[in-house]
Amino acid sequence: MRRQLVEEPVTRAGIHARTVAVFALIVIGIALLIVRSPGSETGPALVVVACGLALALLAVVFAVYAFVRVWREGAGGLGAALVGLALAGSVLAYPAYGALKALRLPAIADVTTDTEHPPAFSRSRLAFAARDGRYPADPGPQARSAQRGAYPQIAPLTLDIGADEAFELARRAAVNRKWQVVEAVRPGGRIGDGRIEAVVRSRLLNLPDDVTVRVRPRADGARIDVRSASRFGSRDLGANADRIRTYLDEVANLAIAVK
Secondary structure, three states, rough: OOOOOOOOOOOOOOOHHHHHHHHHHHHHHHHHHHHHOOOOOOHHHHHHHHHHHHHHHHHHHHHHHHHHHHHHHHEEHHHHHHHHHHHHHHHHHHHHHHHHHHHHOOOOOOEEEOOOOOOOOOHHHHHHOOOOOOOOOOOOOHHHHHHHHHHOOOOEEEOOOOOHHHHHHHHHHHHHHEEEEEEEEEOOOEEEEEEEEEEOOOOOOOEEEEEEEEEEEOOEEEEEEEEEEEEEOOOOHHHHHHHHHHHHHHHHHHHHOOO
């Protein structure tokens, strides 16, 4: 008499979790290639990124459901569910880190060293073209107050050197930081202040941000103010403050080196 073999139940949710997570990785990889390629449109690329993140979340849902079936029914498919969860976690790790930062940082995306009189962005045709026709408006007193509370260390840099020399150091620091310098107007003339306009791209998503540097002559030297504004989103997760801080550190180091 033959014994009938009883097949162990296998939850397909685990297999779905692994498959969807792999697909999410592929979609995110394609999105990063698109957004980092020259001349690509940022909006559609961000939509593809969002789709990849949504797929990763779906993979997590499948994995959790698979875990429940394995626990309650002793079903197979645990390995596939674990692989799917690990892959989805690798996709969602950085966004989750960003979400945690967003909880403790203010909802601002425009930071400056001079909150009372922020440097104004250039209205020249060249600058407008570099900013895709945008002009960053000042976020207002409430946002500036939030900036002062979150980033009290963001302050102007004063140098005991001439304005022309300070301007050259500021321009060289922008080049060293691999900024795309759009305009560089030396101090003097009718206004008196020097100005550097630049476009800076984020490391991961290659998103463009706009930066303006003001070099103001003083009786005892020069004062450098910086303003950095994100083009996308209402939260910069501290990116603009970090950019200003590292840039002014670069200028200060260059000033020490020339003495």
